[in-house]
Amino acid sequence: PRRLCLVCGDVASGYHYGVASCEACKAFFKRTIQGNIEYTCPASSDCEINKRRRKACQACRFQKCLKMGMLKEGVRLDRVRGGRQKYRRSTDGPYHVQALTPKKVSLEDNVIISALVHCEPEPLLAITNGSSSPPLDTHYKTVSVLSELVDRELVATISWAKQIPGFTDLTLNDQMRLLQTTWAEILSLALAYRSCHLSPPTRLMFASDLLVDERQASECRAEELFLHTAHLVKRLEALSVSREEFLALKALLLTNADIHLEDASSVHKLRDAVLQGLHDCVAAQRSSSTASSSSSGGSASSPNSTPVSTTTSSANSANGAAAQQAASASAVATHSGQLLLCLPLLRQLDTVVRRFWNGVRRDGTVPMNKLFVEMLESHSLVR
Secondary structure, three states: OOEEOOOOOOOOOOOOOEEEEOOOHHHHHHHHHHHHHHHOOOOOOOOOOOOOOOOOOOHHHHHHHHHHHHHHHHHHOOOOOOOOOOOOOOOOOOOOOOOOOOOOHHHHOHHHHHHHHOOOOOOOOOOOOOOOOOOOOEEEEEEEHHHHHHHHHHHHHHHHOOOOHHHHOOOOOHHHHHHHHHHHHHHHHHHHHHHOOOOOOOOEEEOOOOOEHHHHHOOOOHHHHHHHHHHHHHHHHOOOHHHHHHHHHHHHHHOOOOOOOOOOOHHHHHHHHHHHHHHHHHHHHHHHHHHHHHHHHHOOOOOOOOOOOOHHHHHHHHHHHHHHHHHHHHHHHHHHHHHOOOHHHHHHHHHHHHHHHHHHHOOOOOOOOOOHHOOOHHHHHOO
16 A cells, blocks of 8 residues: 555645655755745635645644644755754754764763663553452453553653653743643653564563463454554564663653643753763764774784884774774664654654554543543643
């Protein structure tokens, strides 16, 4: 089947700025970012965007590009075709990418990363104290267990967010809006990370005592959720995401919501600190692994080799160090970019997760706790 543009539904020409999109929407998004153009909807900011009407409202078209996960940072700001992408620091973009020069980075000295390591919630069990093993013999019982588990995860997520340095300094309304907007992405990333490197067939680890395979997910009418999450699992496995990178990426989701904020500058400052923490993780782990592979790949001197002058040896050593530094910088930049490209997948998963649980709520046969229902209902109010 042909892949369709997630923005207007036309035939997609490929993945542009992190999202399957057509040439028209790709060009529109690029033109908007490069020109720093601001649009205003003449109606109520909810215009339908499809192939036939995509030119009718530029404001709603651009908002749909962002909603589908297009990355502003993927657009070259220098208007030069080809070559390495350049990124400019922006105070109002969702996040920015800075060029990193690999250096010795101690993650123990990074306040954000240290805090994230210490405040990460303990893994939850589907079997709570005093309960029997989770009854998964019917669709109803499986979804009931998952609903109760998600509710406990939400409580843990709120507690986790309050322990991130700087989060409780935000206005109370901004704290609430960030959590209400990003909880599904945060829980989806945690689910995918827990599910990495499980033995085949693909299963999702909702808890250490609750693994769900594709057949069980299909019986629960959660096949779409399963397939999207399994795709993210494969992406994380391919990137060999470290625990510290996962923790930083999770915090980045919390601070990267595309919503109206009371004090946007404070949220952006916190987001930038988290992003720097993520970059420090990559620099500490990826540049060192690159350096190790470079040094191990060097050829040893032969006992019969011709002596080399001190000057030549020093020059070779300097060239080798420069080449190694360049390789490390490239590895760090590449891995950082690949991690950020997980964000559009999580934005799409957010929609899938909410659609599934809203369907469960409308069905009315599975009990859902008050906090869970409030988080589902609040989404339309904060976007």
